[in-house]
Amino acid sequence: MFYVELLIAGLVQGAMYAMMALGLTLIYGLLRILHIAHAAFFTLGGYVGVLAANSGLPLGAAAALGVLVAATAGPLVYGTVYRPLLDKPPYVALIASIGLLIAMEDGFRLLFGPYGLSFAENPWFVTGPDLGGIFLNWVQIALGLSAVLAIAGLGLFAVGSRAGVAWRATVDDPEMAMSFGVSPERVRLLAFALASALAGLAGFLVGLLNNLIEPGMGNITSYKGLAIVVLGGLGNVPGTLWASLLLGVAESFGTIYLDKILDRDAIAFFILVAVLMWRPQGLARGR
Amino acid sequence: MATRRMVTGLLLGTAVALAGTGVPGAGAAEAIRIGFHAPLTGFAAGDGKSARLGAELAVEQINAAGGVLGRPLELVTYDDQAKPDQAVPVANKLLGEGIVAAISGSYSGATRAAAAVFQQAGMPYVSAYAIHPDITRTGDYVFRTASMGEVQGRGGAKLIGEILGQKRVVLITLDNDFGQSLARGFKEKAGDFGIEIVSEYTYGIKERQFGAIVASVKRDAPEAIYASGYFFTAGPLVSQLRAGGVRATIVGQEGYDSQNFIDIAKAAAEGVLITTALDRDSDRPEVRSFIGAFEEKAGFPADMVAASTYTAVQVLAHAIERAGGTEGKAVRDALAATRDFPTAIGPVTFNALGEIYKPIQVQVVKDGRFRRFAVIDDPVLLAPPAE
Missing domain, CATH: 3.40.50.2300 (Response regulator)
Incomplete structure (x- = not known):
C-alpha cells in the first residue's frame, strides 16, 4: 500500500511536469528556443485562477479563465519578445527569456504582494473518491486527467487535423512548408497558445494543491521542465511524457530513500547529468 | 518683485533642505540613524514586510514619545533578499550611511554574514529573529532577541x-x-x-x-x-x-x-x-499595546517576526538612551547591561554571549x-x- 501511495504521489507530480514540459518541447521543436519564461505562464494561470475564484466564480470557471488568459498572453509574448529575435543566435532569445521570467515574477510580486494568495474555498482539495485507504483528492485526479487528455489531444491533433499536419511540416522543414501555403507564423502562435494554456492549467491545479499561489512558484518546475525536455530528447513529445513520469516517480521515492544524500530538486539534475554523459540524444529513441 | 520672491524662495528652500539633512542649528535635532536590513524581495519577502512594519512601528512610537536623547530615530532600510551574498554589501553600505547601530530583520544566513561586517566595524548589531547559534558567536557587538533554534x-x-x-x-x-x-x-x-x-x-x-x-x-x-x-x-x-x-x-x-x-x-x-515568542493572550500591557498598534498599522494580525523586530528596535533605543550617547562602545556596553527590560516578547536580559532567556510561548x-x-x-x- 505504501509503495502504491508513493507511486501515485510520483505520478501526480509527473503529470504536472508533463504539462509543463510538453509546452517547452513544442516550442523548442518549432523555434529552437529554450522558453525559460514558460514558468511565468504557470504562475499566471494560478494568479488569474485564484483571483477569479476568490471573487466568487466557481472553480471550474476560474480554471477556464486562468487557462484563457495564459493562452492569450503566450502568443502575445511570442510576438513582442521572441519574434524580433528569431534571426539572432539562439542564446539571445534565451537571455531575453530569462529576463522575461524575472520581470514577470517581480511583476506578480509588485501587483499581488510578497505573501502569495490562497483560495478562500478549496473544495476540490479536501474531498476525493474513497479508494480503500488511499487518499486521492479531486485536484490530484484532475492533474492526472488533464495531462492524459492534453497528450492524447495533442497526438490526435498532430496526426488527424490539417493544422496538425501543417505543424509537423513546419517542424520538419519550415521553408518547404511555407512553399505549400502553410503559414509558419500561425503555427508558432498556435504553439505558444497551446503551451501557455497547458502551463496555466498546471499552475492553477498546483495552486489548488498547495493552496498557495506565489510569485516564484513556477521556477523550479520550469527548470525541471528543461531537464525533462533534454531527457526526453529535445522536441520529442512521447519521450517528454515518459521522462516526466519517470522523474516524478524517481523524486517521490528519492524523497524518502535518498534524502540524506540528494535533495529532491537535485535528483532531476543528477539524472540529467547522467543522461547527458551516456545518452546525449535523450532516453527515448532519437527522432 | 520677482527677484525678491526668488530670493525668499531660495532661502526657504535652503532652510527646508537643511532641516531635511538634519544639519545642526537648522531647527530640528539631528536624527539618530539606525541601520536595518530585511528581505524585502525574494522568497522571504513576506517575513521581510512584517519585520519592516514592526521596526517602523517601534520607531514611530519612540519618536512620538520624544525620541532618544531628545533626538528622533531614523531607520535606514536596505533589502538583503535573505541572501548572505547580498547581506555583506548591504552591511557595508549601511556603515557608509552614518548609522550608530544596526538591526537584522532577516534570516540566519544573511544575518551571520552581516554580523561579521558589523563586528569588525565595532558597530552594535541586534538580530531580531534569526536563530543560528553562530550569529552571536561572531563577537561581542552582536546581540539577539530571539531564542536560538x-x-x-x-x-x-x-x-x-x-x-x-x-x-x-x-x-x-x-x-x-x-x-x-x-x-x-x-x-x-x-x-x-x-x-x-x-x-x-x-x-x-x-x-x-x-x-x-x-x-x-x-x-x-x-x-x-x-x-x-x-x-x-x-x-x-x-x-x-x-x-x-x-x-x-x-x-x-x-x-x-x-x-x-x-x-x-x-x-x-x-x-x-x-x-x-509572541503570546496573543498575554495580559502584559506592553504585549497588548503592541498587538493592537501593529494590527492597526499593518492591517493584518501581529506575528512573531514583527514582535521580535519591534522588540529589537526598542531594546536598542533603550540602550542608546542609557549610554547617554551614540558612540559604538558605549552603546554596546549599555546593550550588554540590559536587564529585565519589558517588551512584547517578554522581559529582555542579555547574557555574556548576547543571548536572551525567555519562556517559550x-x-x-x-x-x-x-x-x-x-x-x-x-x-x-x-x-x-x-x-
Whole structure:
C-alpha cells in the first residue's frame, strides 16, 4: 500500500511536469528556443485562477479563465519578445527569456504582494473518491486527467487535423512548408497558445494543491521542465511524457530513500547529468 | 518683485533642505540613524514586510514619545533578499550611511554574514529573529532577541513528550540552518522526555508538494509530528498531511507564526501547535499595546517576526538612551547591561554571549487565530549558551 501511495504521489507530480514540459518541447521543436519564461505562464494561470475564484466564480470557471488568459498572453509574448529575435543566435532569445521570467515574477510580486494568495474555498482539495485507504483528492485526479487528455489531444491533433499536419511540416522543414501555403507564423502562435494554456492549467491545479499561489512558484518546475525536455530528447513529445513520469516517480521515492544524500530538486539534475554523459540524444529513441 | 520672491524662495528652500539633512542649528535635532536590513524581495519577502512594519512601528512610537536623547530615530532600510551574498554589501553600505547601530530583520544566513561586517566595524548589531547559534558567536557587538533554534527544539521535545505525553514522533525537517538547528535541539532532549523518533524526513525550502512524505508518515503512524518550516512550506505541508488522512498532532515553531499559515492551511491548521515568542493572550500591557498598534498599522494580525523586530528596535533605543550617547562602545556596553527590560516578547536580559532567556510561548490554532496553549518556563532546559 505504501509503495502504491508513493507511486501515485510520483505520478501526480509527473503529470504536472508533463504539462509543463510538453509546452517547452513544442516550442523548442518549432523555434529552437529554450522558453525559460514558460514558468511565468504557470504562475499566471494560478494568479488569474485564484483571483477569479476568490471573487466568487466557481472553480471550474476560474480554471477556464486562468487557462484563457495564459493562452492569450503566450502568443502575445511570442510576438513582442521572441519574434524580433528569431534571426539572432539562439542564446539571445534565451537571455531575453530569462529576463522575461524575472520581470514577470517581480511583476506578480509588485501587483499581488510578497505573501502569495490562497483560495478562500478549496473544495476540490479536501474531498476525493474513497479508494480503500488511499487518499486521492479531486485536484490530484484532475492533474492526472488533464495531462492524459492534453497528450492524447495533442497526438490526435498532430496526426488527424490539417493544422496538425501543417505543424509537423513546419517542424520538419519550415521553408518547404511555407512553399505549400502553410503559414509558419500561425503555427508558432498556435504553439505558444497551446503551451501557455497547458502551463496555466498546471499552475492553477498546483495552486489548488498547495493552496498557495506565489510569485516564484513556477521556477523550479520550469527548470525541471528543461531537464525533462533534454531527457526526453529535445522536441520529442512521447519521450517528454515518459521522462516526466519517470522523474516524478524517481523524486517521490528519492524523497524518502535518498534524502540524506540528494535533495529532491537535485535528483532531476543528477539524472540529467547522467543522461547527458551516456545518452546525449535523450532516453527515448532519437527522432 | 520677482527677484525678491526668488530670493525668499531660495532661502526657504535652503532652510527646508537643511532641516531635511538634519544639519545642526537648522531647527530640528539631528536624527539618530539606525541601520536595518530585511528581505524585502525574494522568497522571504513576506517575513521581510512584517519585520519592516514592526521596526517602523517601534520607531514611530519612540519618536512620538520624544525620541532618544531628545533626538528622533531614523531607520535606514536596505533589502538583503535573505541572501548572505547580498547581506555583506548591504552591511557595508549601511556603515557608509552614518548609522550608530544596526538591526537584522532577516534570516540566519544573511544575518551571520552581516554580523561579521558589523563586528569588525565595532558597530552594535541586534538580530531580531534569526536563530543560528553562530550569529552571536561572531563577537561581542552582536546581540539577539530571539531564542536560538536548539533552545526552541528542546522546548518542542518537552511540549510533545511531557506536556502532551506523546512518545512516537516523526520529524519533518526543513533542510536549512533553521530546520537543522531545531531538529538538533529536539533530538538532543527527546530521550529525556521518553520520545522515540520513528523516522526523520527532510525537505528543501522550495518544496510545496509533500505527497511522498505524507505517504511515509501514514505508514509510520506516529502520535505527533515535529515539523519545521516557514508559513509558505508549513501551510501546504499541513494541508497535505491532513488531506492525506494523517491525524497525528502537528507541532511547528516560529516559522509557522504568521496569519498566512492559517490562511493557507485553513481548516487543516486547526489544532496545530507552535512554539514561538509572541503570546496573543498575554495580559502584559506592553504585549497588548503592541498587538493592537501593529494590527492597526499593518492591517493584518501581529506575528512573531514583527514582535521580535519591534522588540529589537526598542531594546536598542533603550540602550542608546542609557549610554547617554551614540558612540559604538558605549552603546554596546549599555546593550550588554540590559536587564529585565519589558517588551512584547517578554522581559529582555542579555547574557555574556548576547543571548536572551525567555519562556517559550506555545500557541494553538483555534477558530483561525493563534491562541495561548501553554507557556514553557524552564530556565534550565531553555538556557541559552553563554559562550
